[in-house]
Amino acid sequence: MVKLIGSAIILFSATMVGWQVGKLYAMRPVQLRTLLIALQMLETEIVYGSTPLHRAFVKIGRRMAKEIGGIFLTAAELMGTAEALSTQVCWQTAVEQHWSQTVLRKEEKDVLLNLGYVLGSSDRHDQQKHLRLTMTHLRGLEEEARLEQGKYENMYKSLGFLGGLLVVILML
Amino acid sequence: MKEIIAMLPAPIRQILTALPAEVRDSLEEIRLRQNQPLEVRYSQQASYVTTSGQLTANVRQGWTLTEEHVTKLINQISQHSLYALEEELKRGYITVAGGHRIGIAGKVVMEGGEVKGIRDITSFNIRIAREKKGAAQQVLPFLFQGGKVLNTLIVSPPSCGKTTLLRDIARSLSYGSEWSSSRKVGIVDERSELAGSVNGVPQRDVGPRTDVLDACPKAVGMMMLIRSMSPDVLIADEIGRTEDGEAIWEAIHAGVAVICSAHGSDLQEVALRPTLGKLMQHRAFSRYIVLSRQHGAGTIQGIYDASLAPLERENLPWSS
Known part of the structure; x- marks a missing residue:
């Protein structure tokens, strides 16, 4: 009886681990998409609205899912502090702070951190160019993320279950 | 600050x-x-x-x-x-x-x-913009005749308090003073200096009956204000271009008093400038106020009438 319960627990946890790993692959394209939409909104705010970065960030941050939206909200918050931080520091700190909550990888992070060097520091035309470049970059990564999702999501899910099964069989 | x-x-x-x-x-x-x-x-x-x-x-x-x-x-x-x-x-x-x-x-x-x-x-x-309320007190009595506001040109070298004076005149006219009832004032604030507007809201006190057209070119702005806001007095800073001169003519003939300022150290110098010289020749302005820094920013060097004759307080039409 104890053995049976033990095997059930092992099987269950192994399946869950597989699910979690699989979910990482499923979440990455979703978050990348959110990020792309957020940057698209930022482009509109900057190019057509000339909205100050601070206000645009708050607006976008509130509308996006919290893993991505949080970056914008934190950046806006940092801009408002009395320490008079530079735009670059505000943005990069916000990215670093929220990164662990996302499932995104280092490639995406580097692209975002790079954006920090130019955000708000040139005319609208130039800002648009940089935002477009960033979005093209991210779109490429999104494509790649989708391919990986197709390949690995189900694999890890089944692998978890099968791995658990293997352990149980070996133990019995 | x-x-x-x-x-x-x-x-x-x-x-x-x-x-x-x-x-x-x-x-x-x-x-x-x-x-x-x-x-x-x-x-x-x-x-x-x-x-x-x-x-x-x-x-x-x-x-x-x-x-x-x-x-x-x-x-x-x-x-x-x-x-x-x-x-x-x-x-x-x-x-x-x-x-x-x-x-x-x-x-x-x-x-x-x-x-x-x-x-x-x-x-x-x-x-640093400093609000000096009361800067216009000395000149206000000279700006009216028969209850009408006179067209006035303030002449001054840079940083002698020209903008401060202009703002205080606008405020005094808008609030009303012992010399006149309150007027509708229109300010064309091309350089956002008179009203110091941020997001369209004046940061300085320019009076309760004042409309500000912020960051608008003076010539276009004066015409816009006349059409849209029917001001009694138009205020503009640093006149000098040909189209400014034309707009002032238009405004004067539309029955609106114009009070504006120009860079220059004295009237002779201003008279040499093409646009302003022409306006002066045609007696567009009835009063000239010349500022200097002699006793600190905002020293009133002299006040002159349309024929460039200096005015003293005693010579005011009603005070004799």
Whole structure:
């Protein structure tokens, strides 16, 4: 009886681990998409609205899912502090702070951190160019993320279950 | 002053707060240049400032502005959004909360033969705007005749209190004074200096019956205000271009009184300028107020009538 319960627990946890790993692959394209939409909104705010970065960030941050939206909200918050931080520091700190909550990888992070060097520091035309470049970059990564999702999501899910099964069989 | 200090990077903020009180209270300009010492101008004097806020004449002892500070300063004054200041960068200065003006210089970007903006900004001139209520008291009695506001030109060299006087006249006319009832006032504030508007809201007190057309070219703005706001008095700063002259003519003939200012050290000099000379010849203005710095900014050097004859208080039509 104890053995049976033990095997059930092992099987269950192994399946869950597989699910979690699989979910990482499923979440990455979703978050990348959110990020792309957020940057698209930022482009509109900057190019057509000339909205100050601070206000645009708050607006976008509130509308996006919290893993991505949080970056914008934190950046806006940092801009408002009395320490008079530079735009670059505000943005990069916000990215670093929220990164662990996302499932995104280092490639995406580097692209975002790079954006920090130019955000708000040139005319609208130039800002648009940089935002477009960033979005093209991210779109490429999104494509790649989708391919990986197709390949690995189900694999890890089944692998978890099968791995658990293997352990149980070996133990019995 | 508080608004300005709050928007400066921490080291500059500390230095300015450490300045001797009498200097801080009479600050006129804070000049910042990349890799050069910080300079303050106060009550007609200029001086460098050391890290501890002491005044010094020695260039080497002055606290020096680094590139990092410049970046931070730009981030702060543009609220992290330089792209939202395209028009301001074209004109070369930014008006910030409190109505203070920050002049900028750097590398100019041209496009199609026109200035598109300034990149690589390296010099800042923070001009502290001071509201001097009551500056118009001395001249107000001269501005009316038979209950009508007279067309007036204020002539003054730079930083002699021309804008302050113009603003106070606008405010006094708008509130009404012992010399006249209150009037509807229209201000065309091309350089956002008279009303110091931020997001369209005047930061200075320009009176309850005053409409401000912010950042609008003077000639177009005067016509717009006449059509849309039916002002009794139009106020504009720094007249000089041909189209300004035409707009003033139009306004005068539309029954609106015009009070404006021009750069110049005396009337003879102003009379030589093409547009203004013509207006003066045709007696467009009935009053001229000449300012100087003789006894500090805002000294009234003289008040003249349409034929350029000086007016004394005793010669006023009703006081004899």
